[in-house]
Amino acid sequence: MLEVRDLDVSYGDFQVVWGIDLTVGPSEVVCILGPNGAGKSSVLNAITGLAPRKASAITFGDADLLRIPTYEIARRGIAHVLERRRLFPTLTVRQNLLLGAYNPDAKRHRAETLAWVETLFPFLEDRHNSPARVLSGGQQQMVAIARGLMSRPRLLMIDEPFLGLSPLMVDEIRTVITRINADGVAILFNEQNVELALSLSHRGYLLESGRVVLTGTGEEMLGSDLVRTVYLGV
Ligand SMILES: Nc1ncnc2c1ncn2[C@@H]1O[C@H](COP(=O)(O)OP(=O)(O)O)[C@@H](O)[C@H]1O
Ligand SMILES: [Mg+2]
Secondary structure (H helix, E strand, O other), rough: EEEEEEEEEEEEEEEEEEEEEEOOOOOOOOEEEOOOOOOHHHHHHOOOOOOOOOEEEEOOOOOOOOOOOHHHHHOEEEEEOOOOOOOOOOOEEEHHHHHHHOOOHHHHHHHHHHHHHHHOOHHHHOOOOHHHHHHHOOOOOOOOHHHHHOOOOOEEEEEOOOOOOOOOHHHHHHHHHHHHHOOOOOOEEOOOHHHHHHOOOOOOEEOOOOOOEEEEEEHHHHHHHHHHHHHHHO
């Protein structure tokens, strides 16, 4: 469904991503792993045109993402939840959600999609009138994910969904990612914690200094010497 071939990202003369190949199939959960600065956000941002990119192909279904401007991406079925959530702090929870449904197709199904995201995250309904800024970090992350879902994506990309969250919130986000996927949405997310990420992914890509150093199923990766010695300290 999503196919990235031979992706480079450079900021000016500073190349940070080198020749990455990556795919996400329909209904897959895929993670991009790696330490801080490895290039994870740059890869997601390159897919939606937010980072300077060069690639032999970036396609989503029959759409050529190298030729589609960022503002068109949501209409093509990809939602991108940026790092650090980026909510509108003074707008209410409900207003933040409705802003996710700006494209014409999503707007038409707005009421139905809102009902769906409010079953996924019941607190969205209870707190619909609260300004986003008064919510906890975990709740803000949920609003950000829910806002992405309001565009009715076939692929949801989330940049570090667990960043800075309490263990309880980590569990809630983990459960909800699994439920969103069970409703037929493919998921691509970034994460530094290898064990956490692979526990909810079908496959993963491990980046170091902008290159893929390991890829495979969760089980394959957790069993690899590199992951065991460097990332799990076994
Ligand atoms: N807008 C930018 N301009 C210049 N350098 C950047 C920019 N964004 C990221 N970088 C650099 O690119 C490298 C990879 O960053 P990033 O993709 O954010 O990694 P990660 O998400 O894995 O932490 C880092 O060295 C970072 O400093
Ligand atoms: Mg990042």
